[in-house]
Amino acid sequence: MDTVQRLALALTIIGALNWGVAGLFRFDVVGQLGGGFSEPLSRFLYIAIGISGLLTLGLLFDKWRDRKSEHPTAEET
Template sequence: MTTLRRIALALVIIGAINWGLIGLFRFDLVAAIFGGQTAGLSRLVYTLVGLSGLICLSYFFDGDTEEVARDREVDQQARTNTTNQPNYGTEFAEEPDLDKLYNPSQETYEKDKE
């Protein structure tokens, strides 16, 4: 995500919080901070929030951003690389001889054979 889009998204969130406060409590936070709705700084913030909303409209039309395409590619590779064969090995040691674990009499058989 580019820096411009992050800034735009942050300003849209600020605008959404401000509209929520207006709707719930009839309190305009931007106007309270910057000296009223007609103050220059308040108008600047309102303008930036409006422009940010227009920039964020592009999110609706981004079918495949680079991040989504990369995630899909990684998922596709993971699906093709996996097999249905279980892996009984460990990363620290060789595979144990399961015959000796499950059939201890075989070990005695081998000793008798020598």
């Protein structure tokens, strides 16, 4: 896993934790740190977390691709 994927995964985890806190306690950590939901810093953080989520989808598909190569189908043998 390269540095960009690690950073993306870390931001995705932060976003997931933020959603958990928002759901449990009705408190938006990212919005609070950024000065409010619609402030430019908060918007940047939300966009970065969203893009990170898309980048980490590649990790999921890499795992699926690895599983396919480990278990060849009857047609491949």
